[in-house]
Amino acid sequence: GMGGGGKTTLAQMVYNNERAVRHFHMRIWVCVSDDFDVQKIVRAIIESVTRKKCRVSDMDLLQEELREILSAKRFLLVLDDVWNENEEKWYGLKDLLTVGAAGSSVIVTxxxxxxxxxxxxxxxxxxxxxxxxxxxxxxxxxxxxxxEEPQNLVTIGKEIVKKCGGLPLAAKTLGSLMSLKSEQWEWRSVLQSEIWEVRGDGILPSLRLSYNHLPSHLKQCFPYCTFFP
Structure with a gap:
């Protein structure tokens, strides 16, 4: 599904569901994003289960430790925000996960x-x-x-919501942005912004609008964050 559509939220609901907590011996959540490195994923699984930093770099040793951890255990593994379309990498990871007990499950968003x-x-x-x-x-x-909904803003607000494309993240992001604005002209300014004409992922215009309307001291936080991996 499209970014901001609620995939991660739905996976979190399953992950934290009481039935899942009771059914699985262990639950593991790994944020993958666009860097599908099997070694990093294996290390993240080990760290999630052991709650300790894994400093092993040899893949054979990592595989051995992973098998020991998962062997005969019924586990739920969530791989969140996966972009990799390379089948060989997938097969390499899937082979490592076959040691779990019957009933183990993997959720991929x-x-x-x-x-x-x-x-x-x-x-x-x-x-x-x-x-x-x-x-x-x-x-x-x-x-x-x-x-209470301010009637002078409701009509404009509903027009803004039409631009969300049905994405919950867009609706929440824009709602938070508009909570800082109380004048009709401010709401119309957002509604009529040229940013809505930008092509790309459906969530980007909403996020860009939210960023553009931040105070300058908060905008400075974003380039600062690029110093961290």
């Missing part, structure tokens, strides 16, 4: 349909966009400080 086809063990689940009404509910919870 991805924007790529190719990834879901490569995995192919069960039918993939593609999240549908939210309805405008559901987006409006998320938006107004962030935008309005009280339960």
């Amino acid at each position: 991805t924007r790529s349909k190719i990834v879901s086809l490569i995995l192919g063990t069960v039918e993939s689940y593609e999240l549908a966009p939210l309805s405008e009404q559901d987006c409006w509910t998320l938006f107004k919870k962030r935008a309005f400080k009280s339960a």
Whole structure:
């Protein structure tokens, strides 16, 4: 599904569900992103289970330790935000995970349909966009400080929500942005922004708008964060 569509949120709900907690001996969450390095993923799994920093760099030793940890254990592994479409890398990782007990499960969140086809063990689940009404509910919870909706802003707000594309992250991000604005002209300025014409991932215009309206001292935090890996 598209970025900001709620894939990670849904996976978190499954991961933290009481039935999952009772059913699995161990639950492991790994944020993968665009760097699909099997060695890094194996190390992250080991660190998640042992709660200790893994300083082993030899892949053979890592594989041996992973097998010892997962052997005969029923585990739930979530690989979040996966981009890798290289089948060989996937097969290398899947082979390492076969030592778990029957009933072990792996959940993968991805924007790529190719990834879901490569995995192919069960039918993939593609999240549908939210309805405008559901987006409006998320938006107004962030935008309005009280339960009462300012009537002079509701009409403009609903037009802004139409630009969310059914993405919950967009609705929440824009709602948080509009909570800082109380004048009609400010809301219209956001509604009529040229940023909405920018092509790309459906979530980007909302995030870019939110960034553009930040105070300058908060914008400085973003380049500062680039110093950290």
